[in-house]
Amino acid sequence: MQYKEWRHEPEEARFPLRHRLTTLFEIDVEDGNIRKVINNHMARAWRTHRSQLHNYFKGIGGPVDPTKAKTTPPPNMGSKDDWGYLCDMWCEPKYMETMEKRVMACGKRKMNSRNGSKSTIRYHIERGLDLDSSTGQIETWRLTHWDEKKGWRSTDAAAKYVSLLDHFLFVLI
Template sequence: MHECGYFLRNNYRLQYKEWRHVPIEFRLPLRHKITTLFEIDVENAEVCKVIDSYLAKAWRGYRSKLHEDFKQIGGLEDPTKAKTTPPSNVSKEDWEYLCDMWPETKYKENAEKKVKARAQRKINSKNGSKSTIHCHIERGLDLESSTGQIETWRLTHWDAKKGWISTDAAAKYEKMMNLRNEHPVESMSDKSIIETVLGRSSVRLHGWGRDPSWWMLTMI
């Protein structure tokens, strides 16, 4: 994660609304730079998903830091003036793009929604800063499999000595298992069940992607 952040800060492109809009032409060189330090198979799709999740987190974190700098120099009150004082390691073009984006009404509304959503999360996990996908991979499981994700979620919210981290987590798991027992894997995967019970924005599923069967269920 540290090296991803380092490469990103020194080879970044900031003129995109979100990481998902960053073109593959920009991501590929970053992946290959990482291979200069680590033995990584960048031709493996699952490995690339993990790398991209780290790059996305580093990209968002760096932009968040720049946003704080922008606010500290009075950018919200006078964006034009803020444009004249870009950080030393940010290009003039990138900085002007960000200074125009941050004061936008739509951007501020989306930011407020995200803050409220994070505040409303009731279920924490015991895996700290480690993502759910990282825990899933450590278990030696395939990211594209239809089963196994529910068990990964359970292991990040339950402890052999202390039990469930909350009564709410226990109740959510019970709902997941009820759905698992009611629906065959072919019609409803573990990922679909987790999204149904928790909601896509309420659980850390970085890199798991939305399951095709989930879309079919929402259209029924």
């Protein structure tokens, strides 16, 4: 837990986790594609776990009383050193300033999307589409703001989609 992101975790720390998978499942962890999928799942699990730890930290009053928070690690915390590192990191002024900016930016959003922390452009490229394709970008935007079961995220999102289509059709004519 003492690394900013999963991708910074050293290979020595990742190896035992991958090895554990071979005892539970019959998979070839040496295959590059399989390793990539495993790594993506582990990165997501790592972020989720760290987020849960941060919520626990905030729940016990960590930002107000960091000393108390350091002495009260969660039951699922592996190492007290990791917990101390995380508590120190979450109390740093630079970290708190960054989090405050993120919260303010999130609050200013007019339309929520389904692509999480990825930009729409990144999502578009990962779908294997060309950036020069206007229709492809409009479709990517639709996919990130519309759900088959729930429909549009908001009426603003639906209106924006219609305006994008109208603009595209106007340019074609």
